Amino acid sequence: MTGTPAQNTPNGRFVSREIRPGLLASLCDIRYRTDTRVEIETQPSLYIGIVVGEAAAPVTVDHCGDIEVQPLCPVLMAFGEPARCLGHHRAGVRCANVGITIAREHLEAMAETYGDDVFAVLPALVSDAPKVRHLPPSGRALAAALDMLNCPYEGALSRLHLEGCTLALLADIGSHMLPGRPSATRRLAPADIERTHAARRILDESLADPPTLAVLARRVGTNVTTLSAHFRAVFGETIRSYVRRQRLDLARTLLRTQTLPVSQIGYRVGFGNPAAFATAYRQRFGYPPSAEARSGR
Incomplete structure (x- = not known):
């Protein structure tokens, strides 16, 4: 264009x-x-x-x-x-x-x-x-x-x-447009793969306040045990770790591009406690979110 x-x-x-x-x-x-x-x-x-x-x-x-x-x-x-x-x-x-x-x-x-x-x-x-x-x-x-x-x-x-x-x-x-790698999902039926991707779409749209595993499984028409196993098979990580990684990656981008306070960005991506946000951020990136904010502004 x-x-x-x-x-x-x-x-x-x-x-x-x-x-x-x-x-x-x-x-x-x-x-x-x-x-x-x-x-x-x-x-x-x-x-x-x-x-x-x-x-x-x-x-x-x-x-x-x-x-x-x-x-x-x-x-x-x-x-x-x-x-x-x-x-x-x-x-x-x-x-x-x-x-x-x-x-x-x-x-x-x-x-x-x-x-x-x-x-x-x-x-x-x-x-x-x-x-x-x-x-x-x-x-x-x-x-x-x-x-x-x-x-x-x-x-x-x-x-x-x-x-x-x-x-x-x-x-x-x-x-985000591919139903998973064949090597990771060869034992799953197409309907199972589609349900797993539907679950990820729901999580992506509600990172700040995702549904519980029980509600998520019910929304895509399966149970918690099956959804958890299929999610790991398709995406290579647990639902919990996926949500945490996506939240922190999004927080990193917001810290670089937005002028909101660090604590507000933590709340925006789903961390209810600034200390918990700072700890999770340091564990993922090796430095606190305040350092990211200073370098990006």
């Missing part, structure tokens, strides 16, 4: 770089001087974007209407035919986001090269009228997006860094 603001010189930077033929990475961190509309013409492709700033990004997409892209939540836009997108930006509001555009031909080449189920799913999205899919926050995807914006290198190393972050972001988004 490429576009040019209409007669407005913003403060900040915009980078667009072809990582591989048919794979484009873009990032921006700017403030517009006036209310600005950015018009983008797309070709058949898949776009993955994450807004890192604090404000939602309103976008108008042909055949889809007005869309609110919420901060920290990845969005997929699939275009099977040329389409037009309009972005709307208010004066003085920070516009910080990253995006990956994958041409349909590159998606098909990836499916042929890697032969994984996810690369069979993605090309199928780019087949007809535009489609938009919102995903829940992912700590790993947000970390990759933030690293793309805050590259510590220059020259050839910066290009290598951007390529690595782009592929990491693509891998994490793909993991």
